[in-house]
Amino acid sequence: MKRIGILTSGGDAPGMNAAVRAVARKAMAEGLEAYGINYGFAGLVAGDIHKIEAADLDGVVNQGGTLLYSARYPEFAHEEGQLKGIEQLKRFGIDALVVIGGDGSYHGALRLTEHGYNTIGLPGTIDNDIPYTDFTIGFDTAVNTDVEALDRIYDTAHSHDRTFVVEVMGRGAGDVAMWAGLSVGADAIVIPELDWDMETIANKIKHNRANGHRCNIVVLAEGVMGADEFVEKLSQYGDFDARANTIGHMQRGGRPTAKDRVLASKMGAYAVELLLDGKGGLAVGIQDNQLVNHDILDLFNSKHKAELSLSKLNEDISFN
Numbered sequence: 672m673k674r675i676g677i678l679t680s681g682g683d684a685p686g687m688n689a690a691v692r693a694v695a696r697k698a699m700a701e702g703l704e705a706y707g708i709n710y711g712f713a714g715l716v717a718g719d720i721h722k723i724e725a726a727d728l729d730g731v732v733n734q735g736g737t738l739l740y741s742a743r744y745p746e747f748a749h750e751e752g753q754l755k756g757i758e759q760l761k762r763f764g765i766d767a768l769v770v771i772g773g774d775g776s777y778h779g780a781l782r783l784t785e786h787g788y789n790t791i792g793l794p795g796t797i798d799n800d801i802p803y804t805d806f807t808i809g810f811d812t813a814v815n816t817d818v819e820a821l822d823r824i825y826d827t828a829h830s831h832d833r834t835f836v837v838e839v840m841g842r843g844a845g846d847v848a849m850w851a852g853l854s855v856g857a858d859a860i861v862i863p864e865l866d867w868d869m870e871t872i873a874n875k876i877k878h879n880r881a882n883g884h885r886c887n888i889v890v891l892a893e894g895v896m897g898a899d900e901f902v903e904k905l906s907q908y909g910d911f912d913a914r915a916n917t918i919g920h921m922q923r924g925g926r927p928t929a930k931d932r933v934l935a936s937k938m939g940a941y942a943v944e945l946l947l948d949g950k951g952g953l954a955v956g957i958q959d960n961q962l963v964n965h966d967i968l969d970l971f972n973s974k975h976k977a978e979l980s981l982s983k984l985n986e987d988i989s990f991n
């Protein structure tokens with residue numbers, strides 16, 4: 672093996688650059704060359720591919736976004752695009768590929784593996800919705816961004832005796848909502864994985880208010896419903912002077928936390944070690960603080976397990 676290709680795909684996530692840097696620099700340290708593919712699978716098919724020099728990676732470890740750019744490119748679900756992508760990789764003499772992205776990107780990586788092309792997946796998504804890893808690259812930063820936003824919203828909630836319903840991202844997963852909600856002492860955290868009931872939430876808010884809690888924060892995972900709709904339904908159970916906020920894409924950008932930088936660096940270097948061992952078709956994860964790898968195919972026969980006990984814990988300690 673002489674050349675490793677790297678691409679980032681799907682929603683950008685803070686720490687993707689640290690992962691690209693780790694893969695490329697580790698490859699170089701092992702006497703290999705690194706090639707960057709711009710715009711995920713779209714750039715792969717188009718042949719938007721360039722050699723990465725060590726100096727290109729200077730000053731990127733602390734940058735959000737992705738220096739390789741990203742794309743949502745549904746066309747890659749078609750075999751024609753996949754074969755074209757492999758042709759491009761061969762044209763550049765690239766022997767193996769590291770795909771940094773979320774669950775969708777892993778589908779693309781699996782297709783390449785099925786066509787006999789050695790591919791390793793690194794979990795890069797703020798959603799934390801990937802099986803066989805406790806954490807994904809970008810999750811910690813997104814949660815911390817949400818916590819900062821929620822702390823600011825709390826100031827207004829507290830000053831005006833208001834209830835704020837704040838919608839955070841996560842697609843179908845409630846991890847971002849649970850971590851952010853527990854971190855700010857939310858009155859309620861509403862996620863798609865667990866049953867919930869509007870009347871119970873309204874009663875909890877009333878109970879807390881009756882016991883001196885002047886304002887309320889409800890953290891809502893986007894996979895449940897939008898914040899406006901939630902406020903409308905909540906208001907049917909009382910006048911909480913409620914406001915809806917959606918944090919949106921600002922939680923996807925920004926400088927990665929140290930935790931995400933370290934995770935990305937570890938995973939990136941590990942991917943190169945796996946490839947040097949002649950392995951491929953694998954997804955890298957971290958479980959109980961140990962780097963692990965699983966067949967990418969196994970990820971599609973499994974479901975991400977959210978740490979749902981966080982929701983129960985929040986219930987237990989968020990009353991007045």
Ligand SMILES: Nc1ncnc2c1ncn2[C@@H]1O[C@H](COP(=O)(O)OP(=O)(O)O)[C@@H](O)[C@H]1O
Pocket residue numbers: 680681682711712713742743744745746747748749772773774775776777778779780782795796
């Ligand atoms: N079934 C599939 N087969 C091949 N490629 C896919 C498939 N699903 C997704 N992809 C590729 O992965 C990209 C990223 O997936 P997406 O779900 O948008 O983000 P993420 O990887 O962050 O979850 C898609 O735009 C597409 O190029």
Ligand SMILES: O=P(O)(O)OC[C@H]1O[C@](O)(COP(=O)(O)O)[C@@H](O)[C@@H]1O
Pocket residue numbers: 681682683743773774775795796797798840841842893923
């Ligand atoms: O950026 P877009 O295309 O509007 O998509 C928003 C979605 O992307 C995310 O921010 C990240 O998701 P992925 O990692 O799966 O791309 C989700 O939390 C959100 O639902």
Ligand SMILES: [Mg+2]
Pocket residue numbers: 681773774775796798800842
């Ligand atoms: Mg995804």
